[in-house]
Amino acid sequence: MSWSANAQSSGKNVGIGPENRYYPVQNFRDDFQVYDDAVKAYVPYIVEQHADKTALSAYIDLESNRHYVLLISTQQDGYLFINAALKRKLWAGTWQVLSIDSLYRVYRQPELFLTLYGAPGLGDRQLFIGYPKSATQKTVVLRDDNLSLRPREFSDYDSFLSVGLLFLLATHAFLFSLYHRAFLRFYSLRDLLSLRAQEESFLINRPLSSTNILFTINLSFVLAYLILFVQSRNIDVFASRALLLGGHRFVALTGEFFLLSAVAFLFLMGKYVLLEVLGGLYKLQGIINVHFFKILQSSLLFFTGMTLLLAIVAFNGPTLTWSQNSLLIPLIIFYTARLALLYLAIRSMEPIKNLYLFSYLCIVELIPLIIGLRFAL
Template sequence: MKSIHSLLFLVVTTILLFAGANARGAVKALPPEQFFPVYDYQNDWLVYSNQYKNYVPFSKGINEGTKSVSLYIDLLKNRRYFLLVKTENESYLFLEGALQKKIVADQWLELNIDSLFRIYKKEELLLSIYGNAGIDDKDVLICHKKSQDASGIIEKTASTLINIKPINFSPFGNFSILAMLIILILNAWIFNVNPLAFSRLINPLEFFNNDPREQLSKLNKPYSNTVIFLVIIVSMLMAFMLVFFANNKLNLFSVSAILSEESNLIQFLVDFFMLSAIFFLLTYGKFIFMVLVGQMLNLDKLVETLFLKIIQSSYFFYVALFLLVFMLSLNNAIWLVPLRPYIMFPFLIFYVTRFFTLYVVTKPPASFINLYLFSYLCVIEIIPLIIGIKFAM
C-alpha cells in the first residue's frame, strides 16, 4: 500500500512538473530591460472577413492559416507609452494599410505612441503584420520606458527604432513661414504705395461707417490698385486655409482632387498660388454678379460700397484665422482632431453675422426696413453660403 502511495505521488509530481514547464513555455517573450510591459495584445488579434467586409476577432480553430493579422491600437489612451513589436519569423509591418517596415526575426521594434499620434492624427491606428501564418510567433506590447540615471543603459536605437516619418520640421511648417512672409511683404508694399487708402481699408471702424459722405468707395474703387492687391491678400489667406485643411486630411470642396499628391515645400507653394488665383477670380466674378443683380434691383449705387465692405470683413476674419492657425500648427495640428465635426461653424457664424452687419451699415438712415436691400443681400450672401456649405463637406 505504501508503494502504491509513493507511485501515485511520483506520477502527480511528474505531471505537475511537465505542466509547469509547459506553462513557462507559453509565457510570451518579455520586452527589453528598459521597458516595463503595460498591456499585451495577444488576445486582441483581428483578421479581415470578406463575408462581413470588416475586421473580426482571430479564431485559432478557423484562422490558423491566415498570414495577415491586425490590431487596433488606441493612440489617445496610450499617450507617453511605446509600442513594441516582435516576430519569430521575418514579417512585414503595415500601418493604416501602408507598408512601413520589414520586421527582422527575433528583434524588437519600438514605436513611439506620441509620434504616431502626431503623424497620423487619429485616435485609433490599424496595425497589420504579414508573415508566418497564425499569431503564436507574434508579440505586440504597450510598454512604459523606464527612466535611467546618468550611467544608464546604452539603448540600441539604431537597430530597433522605426522612423515611420522623419522627425523634423515639417514641409508645411516651412510653407507656413513663407506664406506669412509673402503676405506681410504685400501688406507693407501696399501701405507704402498708398498709405491713406490702405489704412482706411484695414480700419475696422471704417467698416461700420455708414455716412454717405465718407464712404470708402469715394476714395477706393473695386478695380483700383489698392483694392486689387487687398483682394489678392484675402485670396492668399483663403488659399492657405484650404491647403492647411487638405494637409490635415480635411478635404473641403473636394479640393484634394486638384492639389498635388506630394507633400513638399514646392508643391505646397504651387497649390497655394493656384488656389489664390482661383479665389481671386471668384471674388471678382462675385463683383460682376453683384453689379448685374444691383442693376435689376436699382441698387447699383450701393454695389461698390458693399463690395469693399465684403473685402474688408473677409480681410479681418481671415487674418485672425490665419494667425491662429499659424501659431497652433507650426509643427503639428493635434488640436484639429476633436474639432473636425465642427470645423464649418466659425465660417458659418462669420458669414451669417456679416449678412446682418452689411444690412445695418448700408441701409439708408431714413428707412427702417429696406426689402430691396435685404433681398439683394440674400442673393449675394445667403444663397452662395448655402451652396458653399452643401458642397464643402
C-alpha cells in the same frame, strides 16, 4: 477544412472578420504582388513561382472606399508595413480592423502601398475591404506615430507655412508702405462698423482701381494660405480633395498656394460681376460699390486676424487637436454678422423695400454660403 478554405467559405452570406461582423467588399487574394529581383519591380503573385515569398504587397484604394474598413489576418505571426514603414505586429489568428477614413486622414493620399510580412505562401494571410453589418464593432484608428524603419522626414508643410507667413508679412508691408491711406481704411474696424459710407471715397467709387485690385489679390493670398494651413492639420477643406492632390513637397505646396490664390481672386472678381448684374435687376446700382467695399474690408479684417491667431496657436501648441467644427463655427458667425452689417448699411443708404433687399442679399450672400458649407461638409 483548411484555414484558407474557411476564409473563402465565409462569403457574403456569412460575413468575414472578427465574429463575421463584416460584409466583404473586396478580397485581395488575387491582387497581391511580390518584388522580383530580376526585373527590379513588383510583379503579380503567381503560386507556382512565388510560393516561398514571405512579403506580399497590394495597393489599397482609399479614396474609393471611404467609410469602409480594412481587415487583415494571418495564420502565423507577421508584420504590417504601410508605404515601406513598419506599423504593427500581426498576431496569429487575430483580425486587425483598420478604419479606411483614418488612413485617408493620416496619409492624405488616394492610395497606399501595403505589405504583409510573415510565413511564406498565400494561404497564410487574408486581406479584405469590408463593410460592418452593425456599428457595434470598434475599429482601430491608425496613427502615423508607430515604429518606422525609414528615416523620419521633416514636414514640408511646416517649412511652407513658415515661408508663407513671411510672404504674407511682405505683401502687407508693401501695401502699408505704398498705399498707406487705403491700408488704414481697409483695416479699420471702426470704419467697417460705420453705417455712413463715404460714397465719394477713392476706394468706393473706383472698385476696380489698381489699389482695390492689389488689396483683393492680397486677400486671395490670405485665403489660399488659410486653406493650406487647415489642410496641414488633417482637416479636409473639400470632401472631394480634387484640387489639393498635387503632393506635399515644398514646390508642390507653393504651386497649390498660387493656384488657390488665383481661384480665390477670380471668385472675388466674379462676385463683383454678380453684384453688378443683380444690382441692375433690383435697381440698386447706387449701393453696389459700397457693398463690394464692405465685403473686402470685412474679409481682410477677419481672415487676416484668423491667420495670425491660428499661426500663433499652431506654433505654440503643436499637440493641439484640430476639428472641423472648431473652424466652421467662427466662419458661420462671421458670415452671419457680415450679412446683418450689410443689411443695415444698405438699408441706411436708400429706401428699399425689405422684400427686394432680402432677396438681393440672399442671392449674393446667403445662398453661396449654404452651397459652400454643403461642399465643405
